[in-house]
Amino acid sequence: MPLEADSFLDDESIGESCAIFGTFAPEFDVARMAFFALFSMQHRGQESSGIAVANPEWIVSHTGMGLVSHVFNEHMLRMLKGVAAIGHNRYSTTGISRIENAQPVVFDQIPGKHLALAHNGNLVNAQMLYNDLVGSGAKLSATTDSVVMAHMLQEAYSEMPIEDAILEVFPQFKGAYSAVILTNNELIAVRDPMGFRPLCLGRRGENYCVASESSAFPLLGADFVREVEPGEVIIIDKRGIRISRLPDRPDPHHCMFEYFYFSRPDSQLSGKLLYKIRIRMGRELSTEAPVPADWVIGVPDSGTPAAIGYSDASGIKFAEGFVKNRYVGRTFIEPLQVFRDLGVRIKLNPLTEVLEGKRVVLVDDSIVRGSTMKKIVRLMREVGGVTEVHVRLSSSAIRYPCYYGVDFGTRGELIAAHRTEAEICDYIGADSLHYLSIDGMVRATGIEKEKFCLACFNSEYPLKFPHQMSIHMLDESPKYALEGESNGFQSDRPTGLTD
Ligand code: SF4
Known part of the structure; x- marks a missing residue:
């Protein structure tokens, strides 16, 4: 019996950007660990994948379009040698999938202060930050909020230690983010103060790793330690692990979608399978x-x-x-x-x-x-x-x-x-x-209602956003490249919210 022809372009799969992973593990093949972690989190993003590895002299990376298993092969993994690594799987919507937007984003102009960043989430003030950067003469390589974040962090890091740079720059980022950052000597994990997107801490022997989902750890031989707390900054280097905090302390609002759809069923969130x-x-x-x-x-x-x-x-x-x-x-x-x-x-x-x-x-x-x-x-x-x-x-x-x-x-x-x-x-x-x-x-x-973001069900948005906000605006908007032009976005968000 013939069924009506349909198109996968109207596939209803819900996209989220993305999966992130990081490890500081001088004893192990960190690129291979990143590969397996990304492989186990392929469901969170299938458009592009990337791994960056660091040692005291350099940060090198490889990114490509498609599945983890297509982007990396044995030869590639052997080339990526380092003491620490971060990785990223990206989801993007049809038509805006570009290699320039693949992560991790790497900045390696300043000797000894190389930086790579990978991010999961969406900044609601990315357009404003982008305009400020472009207005001050910055030339950005891609149109993602991750590039905006990495650029601002790089500027601060050029003048101060990475920990101070993070505490100075990240409070300017408004929205949902879980991020991993690699320097020549450190791995840093940051979760936004409301904890929209998940981020978990794992441990293999004396070495730590972080991943979007706890289900990434078993394949690495790592144990799930705990979730990274909202607003927490975890710095991992050869001395061990240090904890810092972003100054904002709003109530957490975890994304309900992670609980019924995004995360793998063998992942844990809020201590529950x-x-x-x-x-x-x-x-x-x-x-x-x-x-x-x-x-x-x-x-x-x-x-x-x-x-x-x-x-x-x-x-x-x-x-x-x-x-x-x-x-x-x-x-x-x-x-x-x-x-x-x-x-x-x-x-x-x-x-x-x-x-x-x-x-x-x-x-x-x-x-x-x-x-x-x-x-x-x-x-x-x-x-x-x-x-x-x-x-x-x-x-x-x-x-x-x-x-x-x-x-x-x-x-x-x-x-x-x-x-x-x-x-x-x-x-x-x-x-x-x-x-x-x-x-x-x-x-x-089994978790209190107040701890969730339920905005897509009830319109109670826990974090305000600009009127012209569009989740696609960074890619679709010529304004993002040409300051002053309309981005053409017709906001359909519910009324009653102000910037
Ligand atoms: S629950 Fe909140 S963060 Fe999650 S999809 Fe809905 S609006 Fe977005």
């Missing part, structure tokens, strides 16, 4: 929206733990309803029309023998635009042969854009911003639909 939290989200979902059915099916892979939780709580058996092709990525699909025409079928094949004639609860983590879920529901009916599809989402409805580094487009693209639950159900062709409530989502984490 995400797999267990996702199971509990499924249980909450079952309590909020029970429905008679024959099977509970998860959309692989991110919907699976919540589907297991729904099954546990409801007593309806869990089954695998799809086989997923895990080797399909955007970089593979987009250039080839023959693959694009196959649409969602190239990723998911329904198990007709399991589904045929059954009433199914279909659990996924979220819906952004609704187009992918519509195709999945249709696939289940037309190929799988199900008689009923009841869609259950383990997150609340996404109604507002994110300005802190998560890319799911503008408000106009979010289906829940403009349609009721009944209208969305009708659009995707399901028999029923339910989003987990915000309270249910928070309850499943």
Whole structure:
């Protein structure tokens, strides 16, 4: 049965920039450690990858477009010798993926004061900082907030020790960031004062490492020590580890998306294993929206733990309803029309023998635009042969854009911003639909509600941002290069916020 041709250009995958890693480990092959850490965090960014290594004389780096395993080979890793390393996987949106924007960013003009930086998140005042830099005559090599950060840090570092430079410059950065910085002699990890993006500290013997997710550590033979605290600055060198703090002490606001979607289920956040939290989200979902059915099916892979939780709580058996092709990525699909025409079928094949004639609860983590879920529901009916599809989402409805580094487009693209639950159900062709409530989502984490950023669900933005703010503006805006011109961004953020 032919399905409608669709395009992976409307793939609803939610992007976040990015994965970071750092280690100071003179006893080990630091580039190889970075490679394996980035490999284990490939899910956080697949557009480009890079590693920089340091020793007292130089910092060298290699970056490339594509997956970690494509960017690095044995020869390359052997060339990257040093006592410390940082690494980065980048996610970027379609059309703005450029090698110049790959990280780490390296500044190596000043002897003995070389610097490399990699960053995950989004500065809400990047445009203003960029304009100030350009206005003072700076020539920047790329259009990312990471380059702005590295440039400002380099200027300060040229006049003072790195620790002082960080404490002087980082308070000027407003927004979400977890950053790793490499000098000729130190590795530094910094997490923004609100702790939007995750950052974890690990240890292998006497050597320390930091990574966006704790799940990066086992592959390195490292133990998870703890999360880097919001506002914390960790300096690691041959003398060991020192802790410093940024002066701002706002209440933490961790990104809820990490809990139900971004981070791997075997990662820990706030001392809790995400797999267990996702199971509990499924249980909450079952309590909020029970429905008679024959099977509970998860959309692989991110919907699976919540589907297991729904099954546990409801007593309806869990089954695998799809086989997923895990080797399909955007970089593979987009250039080839023959693959694009196959649409969602190239990723998911329904198990007709399991589904045929059954009433199914279909659990996924979220819906952004609704187009992918519509195709999945249709696939289940037309190929799988199900008689009923009841869609259950383990997150609340996404109604507002994110300005802190998560890319799911503008408000106009979010289906829940403009349609009721009944209208969305009708659009995707399901028999029923339910989003987990915000309270249910928070309850499943076991963490106080006040500790989360929930802005994309309830519009309560914990950090103010400029009116013209766009998560894409650094790449899309000619203003970023040509001061004084409009960036053309039509803000669709909710009213009531001021700069
Ligand atoms: S707005 Fe949403 S996606 Fe962005 S940081 Fe807050 S919870 Fe995360």
